[in-house]
Amino acid sequence: MIRQAVYLMMAVVLLGGALAATQEVVVFKLHYDHGEVKVLNFTKKYGFTPDRRIQPDPGYMLRVLSDEGVIHEFRFKVPNELIAEGTDETGELKGGKIVLEDMNFALSIPHFDEMTSIEIYSENDEVVGTYLFPSDDITTIKSSLIGFIIIVTIVSIGFIFWRYKRRS
Amino acid sequence: MKKRGQAKTITYIIIAIGLVVLIIFSLSSFQELASQQDDIQIVNLQKSIATRVLQQSTRSKGTRMNASFAVPSSVHQICFFDSNQSFDNLRNPAITSLFADDEVNNLFLLSGGSYIPGRVENMVLRKNPLCAKIINNRIDLVLETSQQQTVVDASADVEDVQCVSVLEHGPNEGKIDIVFLGYAFKDTDEFNEEVNRYMNNILLEFKPFSDYIEKFNFYRVDDTNISCDISGYIACDQYQLLKSASNCPNDYIFLLVARSKIAEFIKPVRSSAIGKIAKINTADKPFVLVHEFGHTFGDLADEYVDDNYYTLSNFDVSKYPNCDSSPCDAWQTINGSSCYQGCSLSRYFRPTEESLMRSLSSPTFGPVNERELLKRLLHYD
Numbered sequence: 280m281i282r283q284a285v286y287l288m289m290a291v292v293l294l295g296g297a298l299a300a301t302q303e304v305v306v307f308k309l310h311y312d313h314g315e316v317k318v319l320n321f322t323k324k325y326g327f328t329p330d331r332r333i334q335p336d337p338g339y340m341l342r343v344l345s346d347e348g349v350i351h352e353f354r355f356k357v358p359n360e361l362i363a364e365g366t367d368e369t370g371e372l373k374g375g376k377i378v379l380e381d382m383n384f385a386l387s388i389p390h391f392d393e394m395t396s397i398e399i400y401s402e403n404d405e406v407v408g409t410y411l412f413p414s415d416d417i418t419t420i421k422s423s424l425i426g427f428i429i430i431v432t433i434v435s436i437g438f439i440f441w442r443y444k445r446r447s
Numbered sequence: 448m449k450k451r452g453q454a455k456t457i458t459y460i461i462i463a464i465g466l467v468v469l470i471i472f473s474l475s476s477f478q479e480l481a482s483q484q485d486d487i488q489i490v491n492l493q494k495s496i497a498t499r500v501l502q503q504s505t506r507s508k509g510t511r512m513n514a515s516f517a518v519p520s521s522v523h524q525i526c527f528f529d530s531n532q533s534f535d536n537l538r539n540p541a542i543t544s545l546f547a548d549d550e551v552n553n554l555f556l557l558s559g560g561s562y563i564p565g566r567v568e569n570m571v572l573r574k575n576p577l578c579a580k581i582i583n584n585r586i587d588l589v590l591e592t593s594q595q596q597t598v599v600d601a602s603a604d605v606e607d608v609q610c611v612s613v614l615e616h617g618p619n620e621g622k623i624d625i626v627f628l629g630y631a632f633k634d635t636d637e638f639n640e641e642v643n644r645y646m647n648n649i650l651l652e653f654k655p656f657s658d659y660i661e662k663f664n665f666y667r668v669d670d671t672n673i674s675c676d677i678s679g680y681i682a683c684d685q686y687q688l689l690k691s692a693s694n695c696p697n698d699y700i701f702l703l704v705a706r707s708k709i710a711e712f713i714k715p716v717r718s719s720a721i722g723k724i725a726k727i728n729t730a731d732k733p734f735v736l737v738h739e740f741g742h743t744f745g746d747l748a749d750e751y752v753d754d755n756y757y758t759l760s761n762f763d764v765s766k767y768p769n770c771d772s773s774p775c776d777a778w779q780t781i782n783g784s785s786c787y788q789g790c791s792l793s794r795y796f797r798p799t800e801e802s803l804m805r806s807l808s809s810p811t812f813g814p815v816n817e818r819e820l821l822k823r824l825l826h827y828d
Contacts, residue, residue: 306693308686320686326693329723330620332826358722362742363680364749365717366732372806374717375753375791378761384722385689 303390304328307397309408311357313380316399316408328387331355339407340400341386345393358384482559487647488519489556491614493565496554496588498615503590503597504569510592513602515585515611517639517667524557525586527567527599528576535575542576573600583635583669585611609694613642613665621828623744624696627667628688631677631705635669641703641729642667645736653737653803653810655817655824662827666695677704680717681726688724699723699743706730732807741804741812745820750797750805752789762791768819769804770795783814 304327308320316339331353338354359382364374388397399408499514506512518525528534528542530550536543545562546555552564553572571593579586579601587602616622627645629638642665651660668691675683681704692700700723706716711730718728718735725739741747748767764770771777775786775796784798797805802813812820 304693306686306690322690324690324693327619327624327696328693329698330624332698333823356722358685358724361680361719361721362739362749363717363719364738364751365715365728366807370808372738372749372751373753375749375755376762383685385686387689387693 302327304387305390306385306387307410308383308385310383311359311379311381314401314407316357318397318408318410319383321410323390326387328389337402339402340404341388342398342400343388343391343394344396344398345391346395347393350391350394351389355386484643484647485519485521485558488517488643489522489558489563491643491647492516492518492522492556493554493567495612495615497565497567498617499612500567500570500590500597500599502618503592504595506592508592508594512590513587514590515587515609517611517613517642518581518584518586519558519643520584520636520640522556522558522581524555524578525581526555526557526576526578527553527570527572528555529553529570529572532572532575538574539576539578542578569596571596571598573598577601584639585635585669609668609670611667611669611695613646613667615664616661617664617828619664619696622664622696623662623824623827624664624666624698626692626695626697626700627665628673628691628700628702629667629669629705630673630675630683630702632703633705637705638667638669638703641705645701645703645727645733649733650737650740653734654812655821656737659824662824664696666697668692668694673702675702675704675726677706677716678714680719681728683726685721685724699740700725701736701740702726704728734803734807734809738803738807741816741820744823745816747804747812747816747819749791750789750802752791752793754793764790764795767791769798769802769813769816772796778815781814781818 303323303325306322306324306326307318310317310319334354335356336354338356340352340354342349343351359379361377361379362374363377364372367373394412396409396411398406401407495516499516503510503512526539526542528539528546530547534543542555546552546564549564552566553570554565554567555562556565557563577599579588589600589602591598591600610626613627627642629641632638632641646665651657651663656663670691673683673687673691675681681702683702688700688702689697702724704716704726706728708730711728716728716730718731718739719726720739720742723743725736725743727736727739746767748770750769764772768777770790771786772794773786773796775784775798778784778798781798785800786796786798787800788796790797798815799813801809802811802816803809804812804816
């Protein structure tokens with residue numbers, strides 16, 4: 280009976296590990312207006328974020344914060360420079376850069392259960408945007424996982440108890 | 448008179464024979480080229496499966512992942528069969544009878560009437576043999592880690608696939624991950640063909656990328672709800688683009704916009720680069736994708752001159768490695784470079800007379816641009 284209980288507890292722990300292997304990301308819809316950045320919307324989903332192995336310097340900075348402080352940050356360039364080009368009637372490349380001072384763009388970040396807000400800093404280290412996550416959003420997954428583990432544990436203990444009763 | 452008539456007839460016959468020979472030669476060259484393309488795509492598929500299975504085997508026990516792989520149109524069947532494992536003779540008698548004695552290979556692709564064998568390491572099959580259904584030019588597998596091996600099964604759920612691996616060389620954390628999105632393609636087949644054309648025949652044939660192919664992973668997303676406005680240039684909702692692209696590893700994004708030459712002639716549309724996204728008009732010259740990648744990956748400036756456009760954009764020459772003021776101190780030590788007038792604006796200078804950043808007909812970036820691109824490539828594994 281003890282061995283059964285141990286196996287069942289191991290299954291619960293391993294299942295939790297398997298669930299934790301999937302990655303959640305947050306994709307932000309942002310608005311840039313002459314240096315200021317505002318969050319318009321966001322989506323939480325399973326997926327990938329860029330590696331950001333090459334980060335611009337100088338550049339804007341996005342910081343992800345929890346109650347304990349900064350848990351993730353990276354530099355990025357606001358993508359407000361559109362380079363549009365094509366070949367003209369003589370076959371030569373023509374076109375150029377358009378700088379957009381008022382536009383929407385998007386960024387993705389990894390999702391952290393404990394994250395509470397993001398802050399965006401300009402190249403001069405001034406805060407140009409902040410966003411506070413609604414608390415429901417952050418705790419949803421944590422609550423669901425804890426609830427699942429509790430239910431499985433209760434069912435497992437109940438099953439073992441029932442088997443013990445049957446034998447005796 | 449009769450002799451002249453005969454001579455004319457003989458001439459016509461010779462011309463006709465010549466034309467037939469020319470047509471036959473062209474057709475067979477075209478077929479050979481198509482066959483070479485298929486061979487490359489088949490190799491890419493084998494490599495991607497092997498890479499992903501190996502990656503999965505290093506994860507913690509019990510980890511399960513769905514994986515989709517791009518399949519060339521010439522491949523009609525994909526079967527895994529390991530004669531070293533116990534197998535079911537009745538599952539697929541054709542495969543088991545053909546390969547029961549093959550102790551080396553365990554991946555078989557049916558193309559052109561014959562099977563192309565391959566080997567995937569660290570693989571155990573849930574069912575043996577296992578033939579995956581090809582739908583929309585892809586197969587969907589389920590990979591589960593078990594004791595430093597990967598258990599492979601075919602996915603029963605074909606509706607929910609979002610990321611298709613086209614060519615993988617390693618874990619996405621260390622690679623330059625490029626994802627292709629499509630707009631206005633009539634079907635997945637056409638989109639898949641264009642992805643492979645741009646990847647194999649254009650980007651990975653271009654120096655310096657051709658020397659560092661193993662640093663790249665390529666993916667595609669088939670199902671996209673992207674809305675774009677195609678008038679003058681390609682304008683799309685970046686939020687939608689990124690939501691789609693984030694289904695795959697996505698350091699850089701290529702949006703391919705399907706356009707015919709006729710539509711392009713009537714109303715030209717410009718390809719563009721903004722941030723990490725390059726939007727490519729497929730009717731444009733093929734090298735435009737590499738040129739735009741020069742902007743998104745290399746932060747290179749245009750080396751053609753358009754004073755009308757660039758004067759309005761507060762062009763800051765110090766931000767670009769390939770434009771400088773005279774006498775071009777920025778690249779004096781680089782062999783093969785000089786100082787030519789004209790770089791985005793006529794008052795600045797560029798390192799070579801011609802390069803891909805100046806003209807889409809140029810087959811090279813030039814030594815200064817190649818050096819800059821190489822610096823960035825070396826950040827990756």
